[in-house]
Amino acid sequence: MRWAALFDDMELQFSAALQAASEEETASLYRSEQGRLALTARLAGQGDSDVTVRVAGGQDFVGGISHVGSDWLVMRSGARSVLIPLAAVQVVQGLSRAVGAAPTRVHARLGLASALRTLSRDRQSVSVYAGSADARYDGVLDRIGRDFLELALVPTGEERRSSNVLGVLTMPFAAVSAVVTLV
Structure with missing residues:
Protein backbone atom coordinates (compact mmCIF):
# COMPACT_ATOMS: atom_id res chain seq x y z
CA MET A 1 0.00 0.00 0.00
CA ARG A 2 2.81 2.38 0.86
CA TRP A 3 4.55 1.65 -2.45
CA ALA A 4 1.39 2.38 -4.42
CA ALA A 5 1.04 5.80 -2.77
CA LEU A 6 4.71 6.56 -3.45
CA PHE A 7 4.38 5.60 -7.13
CA ASP A 8 1.12 7.56 -7.44
CA ASP A 9 2.84 10.61 -5.93
CA MET A 10 5.85 10.22 -8.26
CA GLU A 11 3.51 9.88 -11.26
CA LEU A 12 1.64 13.06 -10.27
CA GLN A 13 4.93 14.97 -9.87
CA PHE A 14 6.18 13.73 -13.24
CA SER A 15 2.87 14.67 -14.90
CA ALA A 16 2.96 18.17 -13.30
CA ALA A 17 6.57 18.66 -14.47
CA LEU A 18 5.63 17.65 -18.03
CA GLN A 19 2.66 20.04 -17.95
CA ALA A 20 4.85 22.91 -16.66
CA ALA A 21 7.51 22.22 -19.31
CA SER A 22 4.85 22.15 -22.02
CA GLU A 23 3.36 25.46 -20.81
CA GLU A 24 6.82 27.06 -20.67
CA GLU A 25 7.59 25.82 -24.17
CA THR A 26 4.28 27.22 -25.45
CA ALA A 27 4.92 30.58 -23.77
CA SER A 28 8.44 30.69 -25.17
CA LEU A 29 7.17 29.90 -28.67
CA TYR A 30 4.50 32.61 -28.34
CA ARG A 31 7.12 35.19 -27.25
CA SER A 32 9.32 34.16 -30.16
CA GLU A 33 6.45 34.59 -32.64
CA GLN A 34 5.60 38.00 -31.15
CA GLY A 35 9.22 39.02 -31.61
CA ARG A 36 8.90 38.52 -35.37
CA LEU A 37 5.69 40.55 -35.64
CA ALA A 38 6.01 43.83 -37.58
CA LEU A 39 4.02 46.99 -36.90
CA THR A 40 2.64 46.82 -40.45
CA ALA A 41 1.04 43.43 -39.66
CA ARG A 42 -0.56 44.80 -36.49
CA LEU A 43 -1.92 47.80 -38.38
CA ALA A 44 -3.16 45.69 -41.30
CA GLY A 45 -5.22 43.53 -38.95
CA GLN A 46 -7.42 46.36 -37.69
CA GLY A 47 -10.05 46.43 -40.41
CA ASP A 48 -12.55 49.28 -40.02
CA SER A 49 -12.04 49.73 -36.28
CA ASP A 50 -11.25 53.32 -35.36
CA VAL A 51 -7.83 53.98 -33.91
CA THR A 52 -6.01 57.15 -32.93
CA VAL A 53 -2.60 57.80 -34.45
CA ARG A 54 -0.41 60.51 -32.95
CA VAL A 55 2.28 61.73 -35.30
CA ALA A 56 5.46 63.73 -34.81
CA GLY A 57 4.42 67.23 -33.84
CA GLY A 58 1.53 66.04 -31.69
CA GLN A 59 -1.36 65.88 -34.17
CA ASP A 60 -3.87 63.12 -33.61
CA PHE A 61 -5.70 61.49 -36.49
CA VAL A 62 -8.71 59.26 -35.75
CA GLY A 63 -10.20 56.80 -38.19
CA GLY A 64 -10.11 53.33 -39.64
CA ILE A 65 -6.96 52.01 -41.29
CA SER A 66 -7.78 51.31 -44.93
CA HIS A 67 -4.33 50.49 -46.39
CA VAL A 68 -0.89 49.64 -45.07
CA GLY A 69 2.26 49.79 -47.19
CA SER A 70 5.82 48.91 -46.37
CA ASP A 71 6.45 52.23 -44.60
CA TRP A 72 3.11 54.05 -44.56
CA LEU A 73 -0.56 53.71 -43.66
CA VAL A 74 -3.77 55.32 -44.89
CA MET A 75 -6.61 56.18 -42.55
CA ARG A 76 -10.16 57.12 -43.52
CA SER A 77 -11.80 59.66 -41.27
CA GLY A 78 -15.13 60.94 -42.54
CA ALA A 79 -14.54 62.75 -45.83
CA ARG A 80 -10.75 62.77 -45.33
CA SER A 81 -8.05 60.33 -46.21
CA VAL A 82 -4.79 60.59 -44.26
CA LEU A 83 -1.49 59.16 -45.52
CA ILE A 84 0.97 58.78 -42.63
CA PRO A 85 4.60 57.71 -42.97
CA LEU A 86 5.36 55.07 -40.34
CA ALA A 87 8.50 57.03 -39.45
CA ALA A 88 6.21 59.86 -38.23
CA VAL A 89 4.02 57.64 -36.02
CA GLN A 90 4.58 58.27 -32.32
CA VAL A 91 1.70 56.30 -30.75
CA VAL A 92 -1.22 54.20 -31.96
CA GLN A 93 -4.12 53.85 -29.55
CA GLY A 94 -7.06 51.49 -29.83
CA LEU A 95 -5.55 48.55 -31.72
CA SER A 96 -7.41 45.27 -31.33
CA ARG A 97 -5.44 42.07 -30.76
CA ALA A 98 -5.81 41.17 -34.45
CA VAL A 99 -2.85 40.70 -36.75
CA GLY A 100 -3.05 41.08 -40.53
CA ALA A 101 -1.68 38.72 -43.12
CA ALA A 102 1.93 39.03 -44.21
CA PRO A 103 2.18 41.44 -47.13
CA THR A 104 2.76 40.09 -50.61
CA ARG A 105 6.13 40.80 -52.22
CA VAL A 106 4.63 43.45 -54.49
CA HIS A 107 2.77 45.06 -51.60
CA ALA A 108 5.90 45.12 -49.45
CA ARG A 109 7.74 47.04 -52.17
CA LEU A 110 5.19 49.86 -52.26
CA GLY A 111 6.97 52.55 -50.30
CA LEU A 112 5.95 56.07 -49.36
CA ALA A 113 7.14 57.42 -52.73
CA SER A 114 4.72 55.06 -54.54
CA ALA A 115 1.77 56.26 -52.47
CA LEU A 116 2.70 59.91 -52.98
CA ARG A 117 3.17 59.40 -56.73
CA THR A 118 -0.43 58.19 -56.92
CA ALA A 135 3.37 73.65 -40.26
CA ARG A 136 0.58 72.80 -42.69
CA TYR A 137 0.97 73.47 -46.38
CA ASP A 138 -1.92 73.28 -48.87
CA GLY A 139 -1.42 72.57 -52.53
CA VAL A 140 -0.85 69.91 -55.15
CA LEU A 141 2.02 67.43 -55.23
CA ASP A 142 4.09 68.36 -58.28
CA ARG A 143 7.08 66.04 -58.11
CA ILE A 144 7.93 62.99 -56.04
CA GLY A 145 11.58 62.04 -55.89
CA ARG A 146 13.23 59.09 -54.21
CA ASP A 147 13.29 60.80 -50.80
CA PHE A 148 11.55 64.15 -51.26
CA LEU A 149 8.38 65.79 -52.50
CA GLU A 150 7.66 69.09 -54.17
CA LEU A 151 4.39 70.81 -53.34
CA ALA A 152 2.93 73.59 -55.48
CA LEU A 153 1.29 75.93 -52.96
CA VAL A 154 -2.22 76.67 -54.20
CA PRO A 155 -5.02 78.50 -52.36
CA THR A 156 -7.44 76.08 -50.69
CA GLY A 157 -10.15 74.98 -53.09
CA GLU A 158 -8.28 76.18 -56.19
CA GLU A 159 -7.03 73.90 -58.95
CA ARG A 160 -3.34 73.80 -59.80
CA ARG A 161 -2.76 76.21 -62.64
CA SER A 162 0.39 78.23 -63.29
CA SER A 163 -1.46 81.42 -62.37
CA ASN A 164 -2.64 79.94 -59.02
CA VAL A 165 0.72 78.71 -57.78
CA LEU A 166 1.96 80.87 -54.90
CA GLY A 167 5.27 79.02 -54.64
CA VAL A 168 6.82 75.58 -54.58
CA LEU A 169 8.14 73.83 -51.47
CA THR A 170 10.62 70.99 -51.50
CA MET A 171 10.41 68.73 -48.46
CA PRO A 172 12.33 65.56 -47.54
CA PHE A 173 10.12 62.59 -46.67
CA ALA A 174 11.65 62.59 -43.18
CA ALA A 175 9.95 65.95 -42.51
CA VAL A 176 6.46 64.78 -43.52
CA SER A 177 4.19 63.75 -40.67
CA ALA A 178 0.94 63.40 -42.67
CA VAL A 179 -0.65 64.09 -46.05
CA VAL A 180 -4.39 64.75 -45.89
CA THR A 181 -6.77 64.62 -48.85
CA LEU A 182 -10.51 64.98 -49.23
CA VAL A 183 -12.05 61.73 -50.42
Whole structure:
Protein backbone atom coordinates (compact mmCIF):
# COMPACT_ATOMS: atom_id res chain seq x y z
CA MET A 1 0.00 0.00 0.00
CA ARG A 2 2.81 2.38 0.86
CA TRP A 3 4.55 1.65 -2.45
CA ALA A 4 1.39 2.38 -4.42
CA ALA A 5 1.04 5.80 -2.77
CA LEU A 6 4.71 6.56 -3.45
CA PHE A 7 4.38 5.60 -7.13
CA ASP A 8 1.12 7.56 -7.44
CA ASP A 9 2.84 10.61 -5.93
CA MET A 10 5.85 10.22 -8.26
CA GLU A 11 3.51 9.88 -11.26
CA LEU A 12 1.64 13.06 -10.27
CA GLN A 13 4.93 14.97 -9.87
CA PHE A 14 6.18 13.73 -13.24
CA SER A 15 2.87 14.67 -14.90
CA ALA A 16 2.96 18.17 -13.30
CA ALA A 17 6.57 18.66 -14.47
CA LEU A 18 5.63 17.65 -18.03
CA GLN A 19 2.66 20.04 -17.95
CA ALA A 20 4.85 22.91 -16.66
CA ALA A 21 7.51 22.22 -19.31
CA SER A 22 4.85 22.15 -22.02
CA GLU A 23 3.36 25.46 -20.81
CA GLU A 24 6.82 27.06 -20.67
CA GLU A 25 7.59 25.82 -24.17
CA THR A 26 4.28 27.22 -25.45
CA ALA A 27 4.92 30.58 -23.77
CA SER A 28 8.44 30.69 -25.17
CA LEU A 29 7.17 29.90 -28.67
CA TYR A 30 4.50 32.61 -28.34
CA ARG A 31 7.12 35.19 -27.25
CA SER A 32 9.32 34.16 -30.16
CA GLU A 33 6.45 34.59 -32.64
CA GLN A 34 5.60 38.00 -31.15
CA GLY A 35 9.22 39.02 -31.61
CA ARG A 36 8.90 38.52 -35.37
CA LEU A 37 5.69 40.55 -35.64
CA ALA A 38 6.01 43.83 -37.58
CA LEU A 39 4.02 46.99 -36.90
CA THR A 40 2.64 46.82 -40.45
CA ALA A 41 1.04 43.43 -39.66
CA ARG A 42 -0.56 44.80 -36.49
CA LEU A 43 -1.92 47.80 -38.38
CA ALA A 44 -3.16 45.69 -41.30
CA GLY A 45 -5.22 43.53 -38.95
CA GLN A 46 -7.42 46.36 -37.69
CA GLY A 47 -10.05 46.43 -40.41
CA ASP A 48 -12.55 49.28 -40.02
CA SER A 49 -12.04 49.73 -36.28
CA ASP A 50 -11.25 53.32 -35.36
CA VAL A 51 -7.83 53.98 -33.91
CA THR A 52 -6.01 57.15 -32.93
CA VAL A 53 -2.60 57.80 -34.45
CA ARG A 54 -0.41 60.51 -32.95
CA VAL A 55 2.28 61.73 -35.30
CA ALA A 56 5.46 63.73 -34.81
CA GLY A 57 4.42 67.23 -33.84
CA GLY A 58 1.53 66.04 -31.69
CA GLN A 59 -1.36 65.88 -34.17
CA ASP A 60 -3.87 63.12 -33.61
CA PHE A 61 -5.70 61.49 -36.49
CA VAL A 62 -8.71 59.26 -35.75
CA GLY A 63 -10.20 56.80 -38.19
CA GLY A 64 -10.11 53.33 -39.64
CA ILE A 65 -6.96 52.01 -41.29
CA SER A 66 -7.78 51.31 -44.93
CA HIS A 67 -4.33 50.49 -46.39
CA VAL A 68 -0.89 49.64 -45.07
CA GLY A 69 2.26 49.79 -47.19
CA SER A 70 5.82 48.91 -46.37
CA ASP A 71 6.45 52.23 -44.60
CA TRP A 72 3.11 54.05 -44.56
CA LEU A 73 -0.56 53.71 -43.66
CA VAL A 74 -3.77 55.32 -44.89
CA MET A 75 -6.61 56.18 -42.55
CA ARG A 76 -10.16 57.12 -43.52
CA SER A 77 -11.80 59.66 -41.27
CA GLY A 78 -15.13 60.94 -42.54
CA ALA A 79 -14.54 62.75 -45.83
CA ARG A 80 -10.75 62.77 -45.33
CA SER A 81 -8.05 60.33 -46.21
CA VAL A 82 -4.79 60.59 -44.26
CA LEU A 83 -1.49 59.16 -45.52
CA ILE A 84 0.97 58.78 -42.63
CA PRO A 85 4.60 57.71 -42.97
CA LEU A 86 5.36 55.07 -40.34
CA ALA A 87 8.50 57.03 -39.45
CA ALA A 88 6.21 59.86 -38.23
CA VAL A 89 4.02 57.64 -36.02
CA GLN A 90 4.58 58.27 -32.32
CA VAL A 91 1.70 56.30 -30.75
CA VAL A 92 -1.22 54.20 -31.96
CA GLN A 93 -4.12 53.85 -29.55
CA GLY A 94 -7.06 51.49 -29.83
CA LEU A 95 -5.55 48.55 -31.72
CA SER A 96 -7.41 45.27 -31.33
CA ARG A 97 -5.44 42.07 -30.76
CA ALA A 98 -5.81 41.17 -34.45
CA VAL A 99 -2.85 40.70 -36.75
CA GLY A 100 -3.05 41.08 -40.53
CA ALA A 101 -1.68 38.72 -43.12
CA ALA A 102 1.93 39.03 -44.21
CA PRO A 103 2.18 41.44 -47.13
CA THR A 104 2.76 40.09 -50.61
CA ARG A 105 6.13 40.80 -52.22
CA VAL A 106 4.63 43.45 -54.49
CA HIS A 107 2.77 45.06 -51.60
CA ALA A 108 5.90 45.12 -49.45
CA ARG A 109 7.74 47.04 -52.17
CA LEU A 110 5.19 49.86 -52.26
CA GLY A 111 6.97 52.55 -50.30
CA LEU A 112 5.95 56.07 -49.36
CA ALA A 113 7.14 57.42 -52.73
CA SER A 114 4.72 55.06 -54.54
CA ALA A 115 1.77 56.26 -52.47
CA LEU A 116 2.70 59.91 -52.98
CA ARG A 117 3.17 59.40 -56.73
CA THR A 118 -0.43 58.19 -56.92
CA LEU A 119 -1.63 61.43 -55.32
CA SER A 120 0.63 63.44 -57.61
CA ARG A 121 -0.62 61.63 -60.71
CA ASP A 122 -4.24 62.34 -59.72
CA ARG A 123 -3.40 66.05 -59.14
CA GLN A 124 -5.26 65.77 -55.85
CA SER A 125 -5.33 68.79 -53.52
CA VAL A 126 -3.55 67.92 -50.30
CA SER A 127 -2.54 69.36 -46.96
CA VAL A 128 0.99 68.34 -45.99
CA TYR A 129 1.87 68.44 -42.29
CA ALA A 130 5.52 68.85 -41.43
CA GLY A 131 5.99 68.26 -37.73
CA SER A 132 3.21 70.39 -36.20
CA ALA A 133 -0.33 71.59 -36.82
CA ASP A 134 1.11 75.06 -37.53
CA ALA A 135 3.37 73.65 -40.26
CA ARG A 136 0.58 72.80 -42.69
CA TYR A 137 0.97 73.47 -46.38
CA ASP A 138 -1.92 73.28 -48.87
CA GLY A 139 -1.42 72.57 -52.53
CA VAL A 140 -0.85 69.91 -55.15
CA LEU A 141 2.02 67.43 -55.23
CA ASP A 142 4.09 68.36 -58.28
CA ARG A 143 7.08 66.04 -58.11
CA ILE A 144 7.93 62.99 -56.04
CA GLY A 145 11.58 62.04 -55.89
CA ARG A 146 13.23 59.09 -54.21
CA ASP A 147 13.29 60.80 -50.80
CA PHE A 148 11.55 64.15 -51.26
CA LEU A 149 8.38 65.79 -52.50
CA GLU A 150 7.66 69.09 -54.17
CA LEU A 151 4.39 70.81 -53.34
CA ALA A 152 2.93 73.59 -55.48
CA LEU A 153 1.29 75.93 -52.96
CA VAL A 154 -2.22 76.67 -54.20
CA PRO A 155 -5.02 78.50 -52.36
CA THR A 156 -7.44 76.08 -50.69
CA GLY A 157 -10.15 74.98 -53.09
CA GLU A 158 -8.28 76.18 -56.19
CA GLU A 159 -7.03 73.90 -58.95
CA ARG A 160 -3.34 73.80 -59.80
CA ARG A 161 -2.76 76.21 -62.64
CA SER A 162 0.39 78.23 -63.29
CA SER A 163 -1.46 81.42 -62.37
CA ASN A 164 -2.64 79.94 -59.02
CA VAL A 165 0.72 78.71 -57.78
CA LEU A 166 1.96 80.87 -54.90
CA GLY A 167 5.27 79.02 -54.64
CA VAL A 168 6.82 75.58 -54.58
CA LEU A 169 8.14 73.83 -51.47
CA THR A 170 10.62 70.99 -51.50
CA MET A 171 10.41 68.73 -48.46
CA PRO A 172 12.33 65.56 -47.54
CA PHE A 173 10.12 62.59 -46.67
CA ALA A 174 11.65 62.59 -43.18
CA ALA A 175 9.95 65.95 -42.51
CA VAL A 176 6.46 64.78 -43.52
CA SER A 177 4.19 63.75 -40.67
CA ALA A 178 0.94 63.40 -42.67
CA VAL A 179 -0.65 64.09 -46.05
CA VAL A 180 -4.39 64.75 -45.89
CA THR A 181 -6.77 64.62 -48.85
CA LEU A 182 -10.51 64.98 -49.23
CA VAL A 183 -12.05 61.73 -50.42
